[in-house]
Amino acid sequence: MPDNYTGYKMDTNNTNINFSEEALQLMHKIMRRYPEGRQKSAILPLLHIAQAESEGWLSAPVMDKVAEILKVQPIEVYEVASFYTMFNLKPVGKCVIEVCRTGPCWLLGAEDIVKFIERKLNIKEGETTADGMFTLKTVECLASCGSAPMMQVGEKYHEHLTCEKVDELLDDYRVNTNEHISHWAKDKIKA
Amino acid sequence: MKRLLLQHIDVPGIDTLSVYREHGGYKALEKALKDMKPDDITEEVKKSGLRGRGGAGFPTGLKWSFLAKPEGVERYLVCNADESEPGTFKDRFLMSKIPHALIEGMIVSSFALGAKTSYIYIRGELLYVYHILEKAIAEAYDAGLLGKNIMGSGYSLDLYVHPGGGAYICGEETALIESLEGKRGNPRIKPPFPAVKGLWQSPTVVNNVETISAVPHIVNMGGDAYAAIGVGKSTGTKLISACGHIKKPGVYEIELGLPVEEFLFSDEYCGGIRNDKKLKAVVAGGSSVPILPGELFLKTANGEPRLMSYESLSDGGFATGTMLGSGGFIVMDEDTSVVKNLWNFTRFYHHESCGQCSPCREGTGWMEKVLHKFLEGHANMNDIDLLWDIQSKIEGKTICPLGEAASWPVASAIRHFRSEFEDYVKNPQKIKDVKHYYRVNNLDPVIN
Numbered sequence: 001m002p003d004n005y006t007g008y009k010m011d012t013n014n015t016n017i018n019f020s021e022e023a024l025q026l027m028h029k030i031m032r033r034y035p036e037g038r039q040k041s042a043i044l045p046l047l048h049i050a051q052a053e054s055e056g057w058l059s060a061p062v063m064d065k066v067a068e069i070l071k072v073q074p075i076e077v078y079e080v081a082s083f084y085t086m087f088n089l090k091p092v093g094k095c096v097i098e099v100c101r102t103g104p105c106w107l108l109g110a111e112d113i114v115k116f117i118e119r120k121l122n123i124k125e126g127e128t129t130a131d132g133m134f135t136l137k138t139v140e141c142l143a144s145c146g147s148a149p150m151m152q153v154g155e156k157y158h159e160h161l162t163c164e165k166v167d168e169l170l171d172d173y174r175v176n177t178n179e180h181i182s183h184w185a186k187d188k189i190k191a
Numbered sequence: 192m193k194r195l196l197l198q199h200i201d202v203p204g205i206d207t208l209s210v211y212r213e214h215g216g217y218k219a220l221e222k223a224l225k226d227m228k229p230d231d232i233t234e235e236v237k238k239s240g241l242r243g244r245g246g247a248g249f250p251t252g253l254k255w256s257f258l259a260k261p262e263g264v265e266r267y268l269v270c271n272a273d274e275s276e277p278g279t280f281k282d283r284f285l286m287s288k289i290p291h292a293l294i295e296g297m298i299v300s301s302f303a304l305g306a307k308t309s310y311i312y313i314r315g316e317l318l319y320v321y322h323i324l325e326k327a328i329a330e331a332y333d334a335g336l337l338g339k340n341i342m343g344s345g346y347s348l349d350l351y352v353h354p355g356g357g358a359y360i361c362g363e364e365t366a367l368i369e370s371l372e373g374k375r376g377n378p379r380i381k382p383p384f385p386a387v388k389g390l391w392q393s394p395t396v397v398n399n400v401e402t403i404s405a406v407p408h409i410v411n412m413g414g415d416a417y418a419a420i421g422v423g424k425s426t427g428t429k430l431i432s433a434c435g436h437i438k439k440p441g442v443y444e445i446e447l448g449l450p451v452e453e454f455l456f457s458d459e460y461c462g463g464i465r466n467d468k469k470l471k472a473v474v475a476g477g478s479s480v481p482i483l484p485g486e487l488f489l490k491t492a493n494g495e496p497r498l499m500s501y502e503s504l505s506d507g508g509f510a511t512g513t514m515l516g517s518g519g520f521i522v523m524d525e526d527t528s529v530v531k532n533l534w535n536f537t538r539f540y541h542h543e544s545c546g547q548c549s550p551c552r553e554g555t556g557w558m559e560k561v562l563h564k565f566l567e568g569h570a571n572m573n574d575i576d577l578l579w580d581i582q583s584k585i586e587g588k589t590i591c592p593l594g595e596a597a598s599w600p601v602a603s604a605i606r607h608f609r610s611e612f613e614d615y616v617k618n619p620q621k622i623k624d625v626k627h628y629y630r631v632n633n634l635d636p637v638i639n
């Protein structure tokens with residue numbers, strides 16, 4: 001169990017959480033991709049959508065709602081969500097900045113990029129700015145080592161980074177925030 | 192230079208079905224469905240000598256022939272598009288540039304294996320590639336290349352993309368299957384192998400993106416013609432993703448057997464070392480394979496020029512050789528600290544260990560801690576032996592090969608660069624002064 005949920009009381013009748021109609025349709029479309037009785041397979045795609053619908057993080061009630069949709073026990077959702085690094089179990093800023101920290105990027109200056117962002121935003125890795133705008137995460141190799149150093153924000157890869165480039169991007173995020181959050185729920189998928 | 196997978200990579204619009212078809216796309220599917228029986232395809236793949244491009248290099252045709260085929264039980268083909276091995280970025284490149292190459296490969300391979308439903312498990316971070324694949328799959332459905340009665344052949348297939356959630360271990364095939372079932376990515380104890388009990392306990396084949404994308408070429412040209420490319424048991428072409436301190440990082444398609452020296456120094460490929468520095472070390476097949484010093488990488492211990500092939504790179508075993516692995520080619524120049532980089536890699540394995548086996552869970556953590564002592568300048572000579580001892584207690588004692596993938600880099604670094612470890616013990620300040628990254632510009636923060 002993620003630390004921040006110890007003591008949380010399971011409440012499967014929780015009605016506070018409502019996903020958009022569009023998101024629900026997408027969820028059900030995805031669930032049909034797995035054979036009858038195997039709908040649990042849809043956990044990961046559903047959690048991505050749920051997270052996009054819930055300001056970028058998964059609270060226990062949001063996970064309960066996913067469990068309800070999938071007809072599985074909430075614990076089955078919690079244990080999955082806490083295993084995978086893409087799911088945020090604590091609130092995050094509007095823009096989550098994920099800088100690759102692994103060998104090949106590191107050989108070409110990833111450490112500089114992280115330090116630069118920390119200094120510019122006045123936060124440490126893993127933290128969120130006081131205005132709730134940015135969260136800085138470091139992540140492992142994102143399969144873009146040839147364009148190192150790199151970072152991901154929402155769906156987008158930003159490659160061949162320099163501190164100057166990052167500087168401009170961060171300023172741009174403040175203005176065009178919506179373009180930089182996850183696009184899962186806007187996705188159009190063929191049934 | 193023989194190019195198959197990337198032959199049309201520069202054609203504008205090659206990511207669309209129409210342009211892909213104009214350049215010979217889906218001819219292999221047509222041939223497979225009209226002129227061949229499923230077993231004929233497996234036979235051609237066997238003849239081609241194609242070996243798995245995901246890292247292990249297991250013969251693909253043989254793997255397919257192990258697939259159990261009990262009556263009335265579904266079989267599955269799952270494509271491993273989880274690409275997360277540090278240094279490897281070829282599958283992302285291929286899928287985003289020519290998505291139909293993978294889709295055609297999936298249909299042909301599914302037909303050969305008798306699968307009616309297939310999945311592409313793509314790492315969750317590659318959301319934009321997910322969308323590219325979704326779009327291409329929709330095009331294929333609309334053109335009758337997927338779905339019911341494909342090209343009037345009577346064969347039907349559904350193909351879906353499934354996103355992961357961010358976990359390197361899900362690249363391991365049984366962890367991938369667990370993850371696809373909606374669970375934590377904990378590798379399974381084998382046997383049973385996926386060929387007998389895989390996805391939802393049904394017989395399953397898991398293959399890498401590049402492996403599957405090669406299948407249409409084998410069908411088109413015939414297994415024998417494919418086997419004629421390359422050298423010895425390393426047949427065909429291989430995508431190499433080159434990165435690190437080279438002039439021209441990128442994804443290259445090479446004919447297996449290309450001399451390593453040519454790959455590293457010629458302008459056609461990597462173009463040599465950046466800033467005209469000297470070569471120090473190479474990790475040839477993704478972070479998991481043993482690191483080699485430049486000299487041993489260019490020439491084997493016997494003084495033979497090394498080739499980009501499964502056999503030549505592993506010549507000398509782990510004492511003086513390495514592995515082709517996934518083709519993640521990481522080059523380090525003379526200013527690189529092997530010890531510092533090793534700490535970074537070890538942190539990666541510690542972070543990614545699923546935690547089921549104590550030697551891997553605890554061992555990776557301890558190795559990271561001991562290596563960190565070197566970084567802090569607190570290490571002593573015994574720590575080198577301690578590191579050696581820890582890594583030797585992981586290999587062969589775990590459920591999946593991640594433990595070994597973590598121990599091999601440590602073992603090879605000590606084997607070939609022991610003097611660097613010793614130097615840092617004697618001169619602790621030295622490692623703190625190492626800045627083996629390029630200052631990216633004048634906005635640099637002060638690094639302490």
Ligand SMILES: Cc1cc2nc3c(=O)[nH]c(=O)nc-3n(C[C@H](O)[C@H](O)[C@H](O)COP(=O)(O)O)c2cc1C
Nearest residue numbers: 243244245271273274275362363364398399402592
């Ligand atoms: C820790 C670990 C990570 C792996 N990651 C990948 C991966 O990202 N992509 C991949 O294709 N194979 C990966 N593999 C290898 C797979 O287990 C499997 O051998 C491969 O997908 C089989 O396909 P192939 O025969 O076509 O190579 C990994 C193996 C291990 C042990």
Ligand code: SF4
Nearest residue numbers: 545547548551589591
């Ligand atoms: S070796 Fe490591 S990653 Fe593999 S099953 Fe064991 S603990 Fe998990």
Ligand code: FES
Nearest residue numbers: 100105142144145
């Ligand atoms: S190391 Fe950063 S993308 Fe691979």
